[in-house]
Amino acid sequence: MFDKWKKSEKRLSAPVEDGTESNEAPQGIDKSLSENIFALREMFGQSFDLVIKESEVNNIKIAFAALDGMYDGLHASQAVVEPVLNLHFPCTNPRDLYNHICTFRASECDSKEAITITQAAEFILSGFVVIFVDGVDVCRAYSVQGYPKRSVEPPESESQENGSREGFADMYKDNVTLVRRRLKSPYVRFETITAGSGSNTSLCVCYHAERADPEIVSSVMDKLKNMQLDIIPGAGAVRPFLESKRISFFSSVGTTERPDVFAAKIAEGRVGIIVDGTPYALIVPHLFIENFHSLDDYLNRPYYAAVTRILKLICFFLAVFLPGTYVAVGTFHQEIFPSDVIADVVASLQNTPFPLVVESLIIHFIYEIVREAGLRMPKPVGHTVSIVGALVIGDAAVTAGLISAPMLIIVAITAICSAVLPPLHEPSAILRFIFIILGGTMGLYGIMLGFTITVADLCSVNSFGVPFTSPFSPVDRYALRDSIIFAGWKKTGKRFIKIQKLRGTDKNEADS
DSSP: OHHHHHHHHHHHHSOOOOSSOOSSOOOBOOSOHHHHHHHHHHHHTTOTTEEEEEEEETTEEEEEEEETTTBOHHHHIIIIIHHHHTOOOOOOOHHHHHHHHHHHSSOSSOEEEEOBHHHHHHHHHTTEEEEEETTOSOEEEEEOBOOOOOOOOOOSTTOOSSSOSOOOOSSHHHHHHHHHHHOOOTTEEEEEEEEOTTTOEEEEEEEETTTSOHHHHHHHHHHHHTOOOSOOOSHHHHHHHHSOSSOOSSOSSEEESOHHHHHHHHHTTOEEEEETTOSSEEEESOOGGGGGOOHHHHHSOHHHHHHHHHHHHHHHHHHHHHHHHHHHHHHHOGGGSOHHHHHHHHHHHHTSSSOHHHHHHHHHHHHHHHHHHHHHSOHHHHHHHHHIIIIIIHHHHHHTTSSOHHHHHHHHHHHHHHHHOGGGHHHHHHHHHHHHHHHHHHTHHHHHHHHHHHHHHHHHOEETTEETTTTTTTTOTTGGGBSSSBOOHHHHTTSOOOOOOOTTOOHHHHHO
16 A cells, blocks of 8 residues: 555656657757747747847848847847947858857857757847857857846845845845855855756855865755756755755755855855845755854854853743643643742633633634734735734733633743744744644643654754754764854864764765
C-alpha cells in the first residue's frame, strides 16, 4: 500500500509536459533575414510588444528586434541604432559588415552573440536589442535594458537603529552592486544560474572563495540546477530545495533584506542566493541562534547586545509556552497559582461558558485572523482592523463573559512577544496551538513532553553538514563569543568566525 502511495505521489509531483519542450535540436539562425523574422513572429505569436524594424546598410538588409518597454529607447538609439545605420562601410559582404558592427560600432554597451532563434528570443525577453544581418547565420544582442524597477529603499522588516538605510531591491544586479560595495574583495564570487522552465528566472549564487566550504558551494549549485520548477515567483519557491530533507518546524535557510547583513554572512563562509525579482536574499547554512541576532547588536555596546539577545530568548519562550502553560496550570495544577491570585482566576474561569483549553484556542485563532487581516489589507485600513480587533472585540468579549480577563492578558503578552521575533513567527504560531492542546489534555507533563520533542527537532536539523544548534551542539569555543553574548569587536574582530561542518560528515549526511 505504501509503495502504491509513493508511486502516486511521484506521478502527481512530476513535471507537467506542456508541449513547449521537445527532443529536437534548437533552430539555428538562418542566413535569410526574412526566415529569421518569420521564426520570431511565429514564436511570439500576436504579442503586440514585439518590435522588429527593418533597414539597409550599404544595400544589405538588417533588422532590429526588441520588446517594447523592456529596453531604454534613448540608450538604444544612441548606442546601437544610429551608429549602425550611419555606417560608411565600402565592402558589400554581409559577414564583413557583421564583423565590422561587432568590432567597431555599438561598443558602448555589453554585447553577446546568439547562434539559435531560442537564444535570440531569450535575449529579447531580457531587454536586449538584437541585430540580424541578411546573409549571416548569427545575430548580435546588445544590453540596453530600461524596464521599470523599484529603487533602493530602506528595509521594512529588518529596520535597525544604527545600521544602513539601504535594503535589497527587486533587480538582482542592483543587489549584487550593493553587496560589492561592502565586500571589496576579488575572492567574492557571483555566479548566475537560470532556473524555471517557464519563467527563466536568474539566480545569483554568492560566496567567498577562500572562506566558503567548496563542498557546500557545490551542493548548493547542484540543488539549484536540479530544481524542477516551471516558474519561480520569488525566493520562497527556491527555499524548500535548500532546506534539510528532514521535516521540521524550523527552517535551515536564513533570509535577509539587508545588504550589510548579507555581506557579513558571506564573510563568515556562508553561501547566499539572490533571486531576480525578490527584495530579499537566502543564506545557507543558517543557525537557530541567528534568529535572535540583529545588526544593532554589533553596533551597540556588548553588554547591551547581550541583554537584548537574552530578552529575545525570553520572548520566544513566552510566545511558545506561556498560553499552553497557563492552560495546563488552570486546568490540572491550580495549586501552583499564588493564594492571592487563585480566587480571582477561578472566579473568572467559572464565569466563562467554555473550558480553558477551548477558550484559549478560540482567542488565539481570532488573534491570528486579526493579524492576517491587518497584514494583507492596505496599511491605513489594516491599522483600523487591528484597533477594532484589539479594543472593541476584546473588551466586548470580556464584558459579555465569553472570554476571561486573564486569558486576554495572556494573549496580549504572547502577541507582543511574537512581534519581537518576526523570523520565528511561523513556527511560534504553530507550536503555540500544539502546546495549548498538550497543556489542556496532559497538563504540565504534556508541556514537558512537547518541549523535549521540540529540542529533539532542533537538534535533528542538519543543513549542508552544519548542525542547526551550533555553536552549542557541538560546542565551538570561539563561535560562542558571538552566540547569546557578544564578546565585542576587540575579541571577535581579530579573525572572522567561519562556519564549519561536522567532521566526518559526508555529502549524503549533509543533505539529509
